[in-house]
Amino acid sequence: MANGNDGGVVVVKVDLVIENAWVYRTFRQCFERMDIAVTGGKFFDVSPVSDFVEDSEQRVGARRGEWEAESVFDGTGKFVIPGLVDIHMHVESSMTYPEEFSRAVVPFGVTTVVADPHEIANVFGLEGILSFMEQETELDIFYGIPSSVPATRTEMETSGAEFGEKELRELLRDERVVCLGEVMNFKDLVAEGDTKSKRFLEVCGECGRKVRIEGHCPGLSGGDLAAFIRAGVDADHTEQTAESVLEKTDMGMFLELQEKSLKEEVVEVVKRKQLYENIALVTDDTMPDRLMEGHLNRIVRLAVAKGMPAEKAIYLATFTPARRMHLDDRGIIAPGKKADFVVLPDLESFVPEAVFKDGKRCVDAAAEGLENSLKKRFPDHFYSSVRCRLALASGFYIAS
Secondary structure, X not given: OOOOOOOOOOEEEEEEEEEEEEEEEHHHOEEEEEEEEEEOOEEEEEEEOOEEOOOOXXXXXXXXXXXXXXXXXXXXXXXXXXXXEEEEEOHHHHOOOHHHHHHHHHHHOEEEEEEOOHHHHHHHHHHHHHHHHOOOOOOEEEEEEEOOOOOOOHHHOOOOOOOOHHHHHHHHOOOOEEEEEEEOOHHHHHOOOOOHHHHHHHHHHOOOOOOEEEEOOOOOOHHHHHHHHHOOOOEEOOOOOXXXXXXXXXXXXXXXXXXXXXXXXXXXXXXXXXOHHHEEEOXXXXXXXXXXXXXXXXXXXXXHHOOXXXXXXXXXXXXXXXXXXXXXXXXXXXXXXXXXXXXXOOOOOOOOOEEEEOOEEOOOHHHHHXXXXXXXXXXXXXXXXXXXXXXXXXXXXXXX
16 A cells, blocks of 8 residues: 555555554564454555554554555454464364364364364265365365375274275365375385385375375384485374474474473473474364363463463464465465454463454354254265164173
């Protein structure tokens, strides 16, 4: 926005203005008092606050031109951060489905997730994943392709499906698929000759776009860890120690810290070694009772409680995860980026006062009503997938 040729101020119509808020400045990890303009679902401008000195008409600050807004949000005393981005999680852990999950987490400030649907894939394979992807949600859900279906050998379990190259290639055609989910079969990955894990990585490399390879490698260290990374897996979300954080980041791994990794010694080594560029905060599994208390915002709060500066924890829950998954249109409050943002009354509770998705304020999840929650979301045969023999009296006995 600029002044006109005659020296006058250009007036631009926008959809929304957030005035006088403490706005998160991503690349400096700090807050500054700013005004934000939003239009067309994207940030239009972020500009210094325009004040007037009480006893004069001299302006303090220099908002670039004037914005004529359809709606104005008073951000005085409030903190505005980008929408939270969770790049490693499983919808099924919440015992719900994408539509309901979206209604649960958006009020907590979560606007984007990358879901690995390996639980439903283990039962219904490709059909199960597509049933998730067909659901409409306010939350932006991207997907990781399950790399281990079934989770173990077929002779050891009775899973409902197997997931192979054919299914992998079909899903890779969908741009919402951004990664291969938690590769965990170390022996298969580093074995001699052709293996399923190796073929999966090759197919991802041939798909014509950047697909991240996510890993699951608790306990791997030294030469085994180096072999795992050489094979193409460069991230890990499992439980970390201070020692594993240093070893894995030194070897080039991107770490995704979930709740059980947020110990004081882990947070301390991240702070001391300034490892913020190589780390994100994630939820992994959030059971229903915990979901009542929060989602990724709860993990941010925990990181701060363990000693991480709030500005750094926000960085690890917004920008670094978005960058990791090549979601370059979000995770930062800047012109041209998606207007997903959260208004916080303080930096202690991390409970949002308001959440905006694509520039529009999100409604309370409860407003959807019970009737909407009870609609069938899946094919009829999904509701009768558990098959077991009839329980008979002869099948029970008292052990001596």
